[in-house]
Amino acid sequence: MRHIISILLENEAGALSRVAGLFSARGYNIASLTVAPTEDPTLSRMTLVTSGSEEIVDQIRKQLNKLVDVVKLVDLTDDDRIEREMLLIKVCAEGGERDEIKRLADIFRGRIIDVTDRAYTIELTGDGSKLDAFISVLKSRRILEVVRSGVIGIARGNGACVAETP
Amino acid sequence: MDRGVTAVELTGAEIFVRCLRDEGVEYLFGYPGGAVLHIYDALYKQEEVKHILVRHEQGATHAADGYARSTGKPGVVLVTSGPGATNAVTGIATAYMDSVPLVVFTGQVMTSLIGDDAFQEVDAIGITRPCVKHNFMVKDVRDLASIMRKAFHVATTGRPGPVVVDIPKDITAHKTAYVFPKDPTLRSYKPVREGDPAAIRQAAALLVSAKRPMVYAGGGIVLGNAAPELTALVRYLGAPCTNTLMGLGGFPATDPLFVGMLGMHGTYEANMAMHDCDVLLAVGARFDDRVTGDLDKFCPNARIIHIDVDPASIQKNVPVEIPIVGEAALVLRDLLAALQATDSAPDKAALAAWWRLIDEWRSRQCLNYDRANIEVIKPQFVLETLYRLTRGDAYVTSDVGQHQMWAAQFYKFDKPRRWINSGGLGTMGFGLPAAIGVQLAHPEATVACVTGEASIQMCIQELSTCKQYDLPIKIINLNNRYMGMVRQWQEFFYQSRYSHSYLEALPDFVKLAESYGHAGLRIDKPQDVEAALREALGRRDRLVFLDFITDQTENVYPMIAAGAGHNEMHLATDRELA
16 A cells, blocks of 8 residues: 655755665665755655555554654654645647647646747646646657656644654 | 863864763774774873774674673774775674674765775765664764764664764864763654553463463563563463573573574474464564564464564564563563562463473473484584583674584573674674673683684684783684585585585694684594593683584584474484475
8 A cells, every 4th residue: 555654854964865775675665755854954854655565564664763863754644634746747849739738737737837939848736646647648749858756745734743842 | 181071172083082981981892094093093092992903894893792792881893994894894784683782983084085986985874874773974073972972872772783983084183172972862762661551461461361371582681681580570470481592591591491492493392382382472582584484384373472672673574462662671570560460370270281292392302412422523512511511601602504503502591691693694703703802891701602614714813813812712613624504404405415515625723723822622532522621611811722523414403494384393303304
């Protein structure tokens, strides 16, 4: 089953490679991984999407928690949550295609953020399946480049995955 | 010099030495080189931290490891950058697999050169990452003291393990005020100490309800100093107790409740009791594949309680009904109290029936060997004699292979921290340098290094270290002219095709020992074994290398083939393996 895990980790050189190294050393899957500093510059937020049986995901959570750089870990999978991913896609747009592609982008609430006489670059945000759907309707055109950010997520409501204040 | 808090400006190298002193470090095992010369200069100017010069950095890590395992205190290592660091990796990985507290300091090229492929530069942090509990790079001399304090804290608390601190050379020249940090806590590192009281009460209830209870205790008992608590609990339960290879000495081997080691070369009674028990109490053990055999056939009838300080060890390989995270000594103490507080007591009649069954298994005498043989030295006989002559009170280090298994089977350890071996990683070459650390920590004790002619040659250069520091280690070399365990597997599983397991061109170990300034003896007749051991043990002032020429074809029994179940053992009398 797919799991989305939110991790606060020390914003230190090497912290990311400890997480990545753990996954490769123990043969766990990573579907996506995003990381960036938080409002507290000593902390980074990592969002990790993985999959496996309940036993394996349980081990993944425990092994992540064992890393000294991991300050807090929350598995968002069972929570009511919001997930977002951003897509930047560059697609060939010439002649009569241009209007059609613009209409498709509008339908998906995408924005054209760069234009040349031969191509559009479109920005689209949503959950993974929405991005997949948009890519698939563009499949019949000539896609020049696809860039996806990886998933980020947050729990709905008042609960927050933050470091305990000392 | 005054201790502690006065803020004097010191160089990084001086701070390094002061920190070691303030941590109470007695011995530093190391080898100098370019990147650590400032530190070596600071070491030269003081006498409190004693530096032990090894002959190879692998030896430094193993010696520090032996020191740590035999004392419970962290072992401390200093090596230079590049090859100094890479040579130390085998020892770091060895300590990691067996959860031994080490703090390893690696020199690094100057900060300005990092990443330039400078002379003797290696990414020590990257190389050691998968085999350390944690590692740090010092980027500012003002962080040095606090990082060192954290390194010792992380290495020695929770599930212990090695910590590497990489120190660029310029950091050791920069100056700052030195203050020994009082509080080493890290916000992201808070190991659990006490077990959950509700789970402990549940465990107690399950244990008293057991008809065929079994206690399976591992290295966590030794590392967690929990032998007294384990012994008290097992005696209260009246249950059979087995130890893993790492746990030997955690429960007295001469106690009638002890059924021997379990696993691949465990006793018949221990493995059969594992297979047939109805409640299994696992403490400080990690259900290693050499212990469990085929997981589908593991303890088929048992409800399992697992106590471990590392939550990730629980439910990793085997599903467990009652997990308890906490330090073994504290949880076992509370568990005994919970048992004593319940109304019911262990079922005496059921236990009596259970012990009748176990005694039947015991009567198979699975460790029997050809004692009547007067032609050729049986390796088991050497170890039995060593046990008898040292009255079971020696520190025994070992290398890896058949001799290791025989030592585990035939030397009955009644006390923890006496049996020092590389269980998890299985590092040949461990025994001799480990014995250096043990002998330094226990100068008056008998330290025997049980080894084989293949293993001993992997760190043979440390004989020179032994000479330099006058360490009267007794080397018991069980020389069968084969990599014995490899040969055994080739006999069983490769139709006796002994591919590259015969050691040709062996040195004359007696002359070799003598050339290093030690005494050497070759023994090739069973009737000379005892006299040779007596002579060696009597020489309190010298290292004696005893080269026992042993039976070339002896195998370790019992044996569970990899992937078989506990009740599918092969005994010496069976001879044939499936």
